[in-house]
Amino acid sequence: xxxxxxxxxxxxxxxxxxxxxxxxxxxxxxxxxxxxxxxxxxxxxxxxxxxxxxxxxxxxxxxxxxxxxxxxxxxxxxxxxxxxxxxxxxxxxxxxxxxxxxxxxxxxxxxxxxxxxxxxxxxxxxxxxxxxxxxxxxxxxxxxxxxxxxxxxxxxxxxxxxxxxxxxxxxxxxxxxxxxxxxxxxxxxxxxxxxxxxxxxxxxxxxxxxxxxxxxxxxxxxxxxxxxxxxxxxxxxxxxxxxxxxx
Amino acid sequence: xxxxxxxxxxxxxxxxxxxxxxxxxxxxxxxxxxxxxxxxxxxxxxxxxxxxxxxxxxxxxxxxxxxxxxxxxxxxxxxxxxxxxxxxxxxxxxxxxxxxxxxxxxxxxxxxxxxxxxxxxxxxxxxxxxxxxxxxxxxxxxxxxxxxxxxxxxxxxxxxxxxxxxxxxxxxxxxxxxxxxxxxxxxxxxxxxxxxxxxxxxxxxxxxxxxxxxxxxxxxxxxxxxxxxxxxxxxxxxxxxxxxxxx
Numbered sequence: 001x002x003x004x005x006x007x008x009x010x011x012x013x014x015x016x017x018x019x020x021x022x023x024x025x026x027x028x029x030x031x032x033x034x035x036x037x038x039x040x041x042x043x044x045x046x047x048x049x050x051x052x053x054x055x056x057x058x059x060x061x062x063x064x065x066x067x068x069x070x071x072x073x074x075x076x077x078x079x080x081x082x083x084x085x086x087x088x089x090x091x092x093x094x095x096x097x098x099x100x101x102x103x104x105x106x107x108x109x110x111x112x113x114x115x116x117x118x119x120x121x122x123x124x125x126x127x128x129x130x131x132x133x134x135x136x137x138x139x140x141x142x143x144x145x146x147x148x149x150x151x152x153x154x155x156x157x158x159x160x161x162x163x164x165x166x167x168x169x170x171x172x173x174x175x176x177x178x179x180x181x182x183x184x185x186x187x188x189x190x191x192x193x194x195x196x197x198x199x200x201x202x203x204x205x206x207x208x209x210x211x212x213x214x215x216x217x218x219x220x221x222x223x224x225x226x227x228x229x230x231x232x233x234x235x236x237x238x239x240x241x242x243x244x245x246x247x
Numbered sequence: 248x249x250x251x252x253x254x255x256x257x258x259x260x261x262x263x264x265x266x267x268x269x270x271x272x273x274x275x276x277x278x279x280x281x282x283x284x285x286x287x288x289x290x291x292x293x294x295x296x297x298x299x300x301x302x303x304x305x306x307x308x309x310x311x312x313x314x315x316x317x318x319x320x321x322x323x324x325x326x327x328x329x330x331x332x333x334x335x336x337x338x339x340x341x342x343x344x345x346x347x348x349x350x351x352x353x354x355x356x357x358x359x360x361x362x363x364x365x366x367x368x369x370x371x372x373x374x375x376x377x378x379x380x381x382x383x384x385x386x387x388x389x390x391x392x393x394x395x396x397x398x399x400x401x402x403x404x405x406x407x408x409x410x411x412x413x414x415x416x417x418x419x420x421x422x423x424x425x426x427x428x429x430x431x432x433x434x435x436x437x438x439x440x441x442x443x444x445x446x447x448x449x450x451x452x453x454x455x456x457x458x459x460x461x462x463x464x465x466x467x468x469x470x471x472x473x474x475x476x477x478x479x480x481x482x483x484x485x486x487x488x489x490x491x492x493x494x
Contacts, residue, residue, distance in 0.1 A: 058332040059324065066320040073313040074387075077306060085305040140321075145392045 101129030348376030
């Protein structure tokens with residue numbers, strides 16, 4: 001998937017694909033699409049602005065990294081009302097860890113939008129997190145703080161952040177689900193299958209059934225992650241029945 | 248200046264003083280004053296909430312630190328359109344350095360609002376920057392991102408941040424002013440006098456006159472800083488005449 005070299009002026013099919021793909025990820029229509037283009041411009045593409053200055057996603061990454069940290073800070077501040085400064089800082093580092101951001105960017109398959117001169121297989125792992133941050137920076141420039149906040153809520157906090165798990169109170173939702181099923185003498189089944197579709201990366205989907213009824217579904221880049229995600233969903237869906245007696 | 252121990256319920260004279268003092272610094276009326284009280288509550292005050300959990304400014308400091316970093320990032324991003332990620336990061340560290348924040352907090356004399364059990368002379372230097380950050384956190388919780396941005400523009404960026412100086416292009420505005428006066432065969436005078444007023448810290452004021460006319464005034468915690476600040480103001484006031492030929 002190569003973008004045309006007259007990147008900022010063309011209105012080709014690739015442009016339409018980019019616009020559609022980005023809109024789906026954002027959950028809203030971008031206003032200034034050229035900012036989002038920049039968010040995926042790798043320095044190897046060697047793009048210049050009209051004055052001959054290099055253009056790539058790194059400046060947006062700087063902005064997005066900061067934005068993301070602040071929005072997550074605000075979230076933790078609310079969620080952990082009794083945590084002191086040191087504890088809040090520790091929780092934030094867990095959420096915005098390089099590893100976590102790479103996972104996020106990978107799951108959204110952001111790499112498919114990256115324009116570069118080197119083959120995508122040659123990028124290191126960090127490309128996923130870096131373009132995710134750049135995307136956050138682009139949202140901020142295009143639509144401001146509130147949209148950034150909504151995007152991070154939808155794409156980071158809701159699907160990935162679980163304070164109980166981060167605090168180590170819940171190690172694995174899968175084991176909670178299994179334990180509960182065994183106690184209740186219910187059967188359970190994790191039906192995992194490959195579901196890569198048009199994605200560049202391999203993806204797995206899972207359907208979790210309890211007593212023969214599908215209670216949740218999930219999709220991720222590994223079997224383990226997909227199972228854990230489906231279990232978490234099942235846990236919250238069945239929370240009233242399943243939650244531990246100590247709560 | 249001791250605050251009453253039933254801090255969050257009292258409506259004493261101290262409350263009025265606090266409210267007035269804070270309003271002056273903020274440039275707008277706070278809505279939830281109790282949040283601002285918290286921003287000045289030192290851990291030594293040993294305050295607890297109704298459930299017995301400790302309350303002090305450290306959580307707000309966590310939030311404010313992050314907020315400040317983001318707003319400064321956004322500012323630098325705009326101001327230095329050609330700086331790469333590394334350069335932007337370096338500029339941001341200079342602006343939000345501990346030393347710089349302490350200077351800021353000191354100039355605003357924020358320490359006068361701090362409630363603690365240990366004498367104010369026993370605090371380290373960092374108390375000034377820490378409560379400044381906590382104040383930013385309080386503004387965010389009280390009025391949101393936009394107000395934070397305005398406050399930082401007014402209290403950090405306008406009076407303290409000068410990209411040219413940070414970039415090392417201008418070492419000293421005082422020397423620029425003197426040089427210009429000498430070339431133009433004009434007389435100049437820095438009239439410095441102590442102007443501590445009701446402040447806890449010593450302050451100096453300066454009036455800069457050129458050819459007998461006062462062109463700028465400034466106030467700061469040292470003579471040198473006050474002179475530099477007055478020179479910067481004179482420089483921008485007289486910019487058309489004074490700016491270097493290379494610009």
